[in-house]
Amino acid sequence: MDFEFIDAQLLELLYPPQVCETRTNCCQSFSRYDYKVKDVEVTAHDGIIIRGHLFTSRKVDPKTAICIIYTHSHGSNKHEGLQIFEACTMKNYSLLVYDSRGCGASDKTNVSFGLNESLDLLYYLFYLTITEEVVKFVLWGRSIG
Numbered sequence: 001m002d003f004e005f006i007d008a009q010l011l012e013l014l015y016p017p018q019v020c021e022t023r024t025n026c027c028q029s030f031s032r033y034d035y036k037v038k039d040v041e042v043t044a045h046d047g048i049i050i051r052g053h054l055f056t057s058r059k060v061d062p063k064t065a066i067c068i069i070y071t072h073s074h075g076s077n078k079h080e081g082l083q084i085f086e087a088c089t090m091k092n093y094s095l096l097v098y099d100s101r102g103c104g105a106s107d108k109t110n111v112s113f114g115l116n117e118s119l120d121l122l123y124y125l126f127y128l129t130i131t132e133e134v135v136k137f138v139l140w141g142r143s144i145g
Helices: 003-014 023-030 078-091 115-130
Strands: 035-043 049-057 066-071 094-098 136-141
Touching: 035 115, 049 078, 049 115, 066 078, 066 115, 078 094, 094 115, 115 136
Parallel strands: 066 094, 066 136
Antiparallel strands: 035 049, 049 094
16 A cells, blocks of 8 residues: 555645735736725734635625635635625625635644634624624535635
8 A cells, every 4th residue: 555645645635835915916817806805814813814805896885795715625715705706796795704723824834624714704703793893694604615
């Protein structure tokens, strides 16, 4: 049995490759929409910084708009959630996309397959409720998201 191969596969599961684009590259194509984009980050219970983007419509008060929080699949990053951006614009929904721990622009750490990631999502809910005063949420997760 090839244990080196198995070890490599396990390490890739725990530490997925970090693909990170700059905000300019990521958000440039959305400038034609009447939306603001804000870089957001939260510090999780263990000190890991989770980074993302919050898109809000200029046509409605973001405090009263529905905010979709998109959590990407394993080994991906926040850009996966941008596939629903255009649908959000049709209803003036806000959209939060973020890089899960160990992915994209968030701090490098191991993936806990839901244990810490669910707490990270809770910290984003706190952030949106307290800082942005958002009261309506839709949670959208994919794979382990």
